Every structure is written in C-alpha cells, then in structure tokens.
Amino acid sequence: MKVSIIGSGYVGSVSAACFAELGHEVICIDIDEKKVEMINSGRAPIWEEGLDELLEKYSQKTLIATPDYDYAVQNSDASFICVGTPSGKDGSIDLSIVKAASASLGKAIAKKDHYHVVVVKSTVVPETTEKVVLPIVEENSGKKAGKDFGIVMNPEFLREGKAVYDFMNPDKIVVGAIDERSGFVVSELYRGLNCKVTHTNPRTAEMIKYVNNSFLATKISFANEVGNICKQLGIDTYEVMDAVGTDFRIERRFLNCGAGFGGSCFPKDVKAIIGKANEIDYKPQLLESVVDVNDRQPLKMVELLQGKLGELKNKRIAVLGLAFKNDTDDIRESRSIPVITELLRQGTDIAAYDPMAEESMKKVFHDITYCKTSSEALEEAEGCLIMTEWDEFRKLDKEFGLMAGKVVIDGRKMIDPKKLSMEIDYEGICW
Template identity: 75%
Template sequence: MRVSVIGTGYVGSVTAACFAELGHEVICVDVDEKKVSMINAGKAPIWEEGLDELLKKHAEKRIIATSDYDYAVQRSDVSFICVGTPSDEKGNIDLSIVESAAVSLGEAMAKKDHYHVVVVKSTVVPQTTEKFVLPLLESYSGKKAGKDFGVAMNPEFLREGKAVYDFMHPDKIVVGAIDERTFFIVSELYRGLDCEVTHTRPTTAEMIKYANNALLATKISFANEMGNICKRMGIDTYAVMEEVGKDYRIAPYFLNSGAGFGGSCFPKDVRAIIGKAEELGCTPRLLRSVLDVNEEQPMGMVRLLNEKMDKLQGKRIAVLGLAFKNDTDDIRESRSIPVIAELLRQEALVTAYDPMAMEHMKKVFPDIAYCDSAAEALRDADACLLMTEWNQFRRLDKEFAAMERPLVIDGRHLIDPKELSVKIEYEGLCW
C-alpha cells in the first residue's frame, strides 16, 4: 500500500521505516527541510537502534521525504499523523501541531478525487480524534467522514531505544476506526506482522494508550515507594520485588526501584489523563501520587550526598548518565535534570558524561563540564551519581580509584561494591 507519514520524530521515523520494511511505499512529510534532506539521504533524524539501517536500505526506493502535503496525499492511500503533543503549562497536551497537520491534510484531501484514510498515531486524550481531528478534516476538505474518507486512531506502544524491534514484534495492534472500511484498510498495513489487530472505537483506542502508560508509570512509582521503605529498614528491595514479580498476576516488569521515570511519554501522558479526569469532575488521587513520588525520587540522590558530605559547595560531583534511559539520546524529563539543577543550586562543580545525550544536555546546562568518558568525569571527583542504566557503567571498576573520594550514589542498581577490585563508599538509592 501507499502510506504518508506526517512528522519524522521518534514515532514518525520508526513508523515510516518499518512500513517500508513491510513492503509499503512511504512518503514522509515534515516542515523541517533538514529532516527531509536527511531522510532522502538515508540518514535517521533521530537516534534509534536499527533505524539508520532501515532508512539506508529503503531511501529513494520505498521511502522519500517532502514538505509538500499535496504531493504526499495525492500519492498515498493512508496518512498517519505522527506529530508531537507536548504538555502545556497546566500539564494538558498541546494540540497545535496536530491541528496544523489535520488542516494541511484536509486542504490536500480537498484536491483529491479518491477515498483517503487519516490515522492519528500521535498520543492524544480520548475524544480528540472524533471531536477535534475529524471535524477539522471535514471542514478543510469539504468532504464527509465515513463517505469520502476514513478516520482511525492507531496508538503506538514503542520503547525508545527498542522502537524498531517493538514495531516489528508487537504485543498488540489497536485500531480505533470509525467504520469497517477504515479498519480493513489500516489493518492490511500490518498484515506482515504476527499479531492480532483489535478493532475498537477511536475513543477506546486513545484511552488504551493512556491506561497502558499510566499503569506502567504506577508500577515504577510503587516500586520506588517500596524501595524507599526498604532502604530505611536495611532490606534489599530488589530481592523483594524479584519475588513479588514472580506472581503471574503482577509480572516482573517495571518493578525496579531507582531514580524514577522520564522521557516523552510517561510523565506527559499521566499529566494529560489527570487533566482530562479533572475536566470531567474526577479526582485522580492515585495518578497524582504516581507523579508526586516520581518528582521526589531523584532528589533522594542529593539527600544521600548531603548526608555523606558536610557541604557540596566547591565539590566536584560526577554525574554519569544524562539520557532519561539507556539506548537513547533523549533527555526529555530526564531524572538527571533536577539533580544537576540542585547540585548547581548548592554550588557544586558538576562533571557529566553520557555516551549519547551530551549534545542535547548542553542546551539545558551549557556551563557544566562535559567529559569524553566516564573515567574522565570520575577523575578527581568527590562523589559520583549514577543516573542512567547504561551497560558500560556496570563495568566501571578501577576508574573509581581515580576519584578524590570514591563515594558512589547509585540510582539504577548498576554497581555491586563487593565485586569491585577497588574499595568505594557505596550507597544505593533504594537498597
């Protein structure tokens, strides 16, 4: 089939590349000409494992990029809206980019004689597809949904860093379509994947995504709260949660205690569903607590540091890990950000290292010292904070010997001090 993908960020780039891998002809649309040029040259506009290889394989064969909506709509059967939905100042999602995409698609559809399907893949709160996107498409195309064009909501369930794998090996595929014709067309795109496609309403599909992410975030905050309690009693929270996770009703995933969750999805999505709930007159106490725990969790790193040191002023603190998680360069809502901000407030000297995310973090903290390796960041440091679960940090050992004081505060359960060849002062955040 012929597909156009609006937006070439994490979701759009992966969606485009994977549909091409499934044999479809794909046109990427982006207002950023730099991204357009990169995709046409077979280069990924963002880092994602396996994405560069797919774009190199299919560029100018099954994938092309343009900024021209008319060109894309005329030469495709289905358009996917994969643009960003950032949070506004109140925590509610900002639909301005979705609106712009829907308006441009509607205007392009007005010039097309044939049936077209528009699929919202951006994460949007329930009722957005049918009550916001659909009316815009009708208004600007002059056509009728269900008769002249189809509309669907098809949420993504991708992990950053593993998004290509997750797209090609899905646990579930949900299509919230307004009618059977639309569902059939969208489900055909996924025929090459070994997964049942569920047909539901757009509002249900939207809610499935929010419920999915809110539950995962809840598990993390629950594990962190248990970890904080275990820490006070000298109990190994990882031993506790390992056994808890063996219960088939619970499962072992997302039960690791640590510095909290970040990224572009969990914090934003929980805030958005809280905002929607309050708009409807509900009081989402549990979800608010999930965010409260997550906001407090990274500050525990600094509290432990303060307990171990008289003052942080003038002390050299190595922060290892800047991305919100391993295997990505994304720093959105990274737990390192509030930690570094607090260290600077206390006038500490911060040295930082991350294998992928330093260029992005330089835009947030331009004046801290960025190092070319973990060893360089640790040299002469008075303490080290482990913030991101990069595998290379698990292998650190003799590098700690170069520290002025080998004090290590571990926020991700990466180090076992008993297995090191050098002696360190070790504190786990929740263990």
C-alpha cells in the first residue's frame, strides 16, 4: 500500500521506516527542510537504534520525504498524523500542531477524487479524533467523513531506544475507526506483523494509549513511594519487589525504584489525562499523586547529597547521566533537569557527563561544565549523582579514586559498593 506520514520526529520517522520495511511505499511530509533533506539522503533526523539502517536501505527507493501535502496525499491511500502534542502550561494537551496538520491534510484531500484514510497516531486525549481532527478535515476538504474519507485512531506503543524493534514486534495493535472500510485499510498495513489487531472506536483507542502509559507511570511512582518507606526502615526495597513481582497479577517490570520517570510520554500523558478528567469535573486523585511523587523524587538526590556534604555552594559535583533513560539522547522531562536546577540554585559547580545527550542538554543549561568522559566529570568532584542507567556507569570503579570526596548518590542502583576496589561513601536513593 501507499502511505504518507505527517511529521518526521520520533514516531513519524520510525513509523515511516518500518512501514517501508513491511513492503509499503512511504512519503514523509515535513515542513522542516533539514529533516526532509536528511531523510532523502538516508539519514535519521533523530537517534534511534536501527533507524539509520532502515532509512539508508529504503530512502529514494520506497521512501521519500517532501514538504508538499498535495503530492503526498495524491500519491497515498492513507495519511498518518504523527506530530507532537506537548503539554500546555497547566499540563493539559496542546493540540495546535495536530490542528494545523489536520487543516493542511484537509486542503490536500479536497483536491483528491478518491477515498483517503486519515490516521491519527499522535497521542491525543479521548474525543480528539472525532471532535477536533474530523471536523477540521471536513471543513477544509469540503468532504464527508465516513463517505469521502475515513478517520482512524491508531496509537503507538514504542519505547525510545527500542522503537524500531517495538514497531516490528508489537504486543498490541489498536485500530479505532469510525467505519469498517477505514479500519480495514489500516489493519492491512500491519498484515506482515505477528500480532492480533484490536478493533474499536477512536475515543476508546485514545484511552487505551493513556491508560497504558498512566498505569506504567503509576507502577513506577508506587515503587518509589514504597522505596522511600523501605529506606527509612532499613529494608531492601529491591528484595521486596523481587518477591512481590513474582505474583502474576503484578509482574516485576516497572517496579524498580529510583529518581523517577521522564521522557516524552509518561509525564505528558499522565498530565494530559488529568487535564481531561478535570475538564469533565472529575478529580483523579491517584493520577495526581503519581505526578506529585515523581516531581518530588529527584530532589531527594540533592537532599541525600546535602546530608553527606552539608552546604553545597562552590562544591564540585559530578552529574552522571543527562538523558531521561539510557540508549537515547532525549532529555525531555529528564530527572537530571530538576536536580541540576536545584544544584545551580545552591551555587554548585556542576561537571556533567552523558554519552549521548550533551548537545541536547546544552540547550537547557549553558553555564555548567560538560565533560567527555565519566573520569573527567569525577576528577576532583566532592560528590557524584548517578541519574541515568547507562551500562558504562555499572563498570565504574577506579574512576571514583579521582574524586576529592568520594560521596556517591545513586539514583538508579548502578553501583554495588561491595564490589569496588576502594571504599566510597555510597548512598542509594531508596536503598
């Protein structure tokens, strides 16, 4: 089949490359000329494992990029909206980019004689597809949904760093269509994957995405709350969760406690569903608590550091890990950001290191020292905060000998002080 993908960010570029891998012809639509140029030259506009290889394999063959909506719509059967949905100042979802894409798509569909399917893959709150996207496309196309064009909500469930793998090996595919015809078209796109398709309506598909992410976020905040209690009682929270996780109703994954969750999905999605709940006059107390626990958790790193070093002003502190998780350069909602903000407020001299996210973090903090290695960051530091689960941090040992104070606060359970060749003043955030 022939598909067009609106937006060449994280979801769009991965979807485009993977649809090409499934044998479809793909046209990427993006107003950013640099992204268009990169895709057409076989280079990924973001870092994602395996993405460069797929783009290099299919670029200028069955995958091209263009800023021209008319060309893309005329030469495809379905268009996927894969643009960003950032949080507004109050935490509610900002649909401005989705609305703009829907309007442009509608104008292009107006010039097309044949049936076209509009697929919303951007994460949007329930009722958005039917009450926002659909009327905008109808207004700008002069055509009728369900008759002249189809509307489908098809949420993504991709982990950053493993998105290509997750797309090609899904545990669920959800297709929320307004009619049988459009649902069939989208389902056919995934025919090459070994996964059952769940058919539903658009608002249910939208809700499935939010419930999925909100539940995982809840597990993390629950684990952190329990971890904080266990630490005060001298209990190994990981031992507790290992046992609790053997219960098939609970499952072990996402029960590791630490400095909290970040990224482009969990924080934004939980806040968005809270905003939607407030809109219908329901107070989601549990979800609000999930956010509150996550907001407080990283600052415990600074509190533990103060407990070891006292006043932090003018002290050199190494911050290891800037990305919100390992295997990505994404710093969105990284737990390092509130930690660095608080350290700067206290007048700390920060030496930061991350194997991939330095350039991204420079856009947020200009006045801290960025180092090229862990050793450089640790040299003469009086304290160290480990914020991201990079595998190389697990191997640190003699590098701690470069420190002046040897105080290590671990936010991700990366270090086993008993296995080190030297003594350090070690403290885990929840253990």
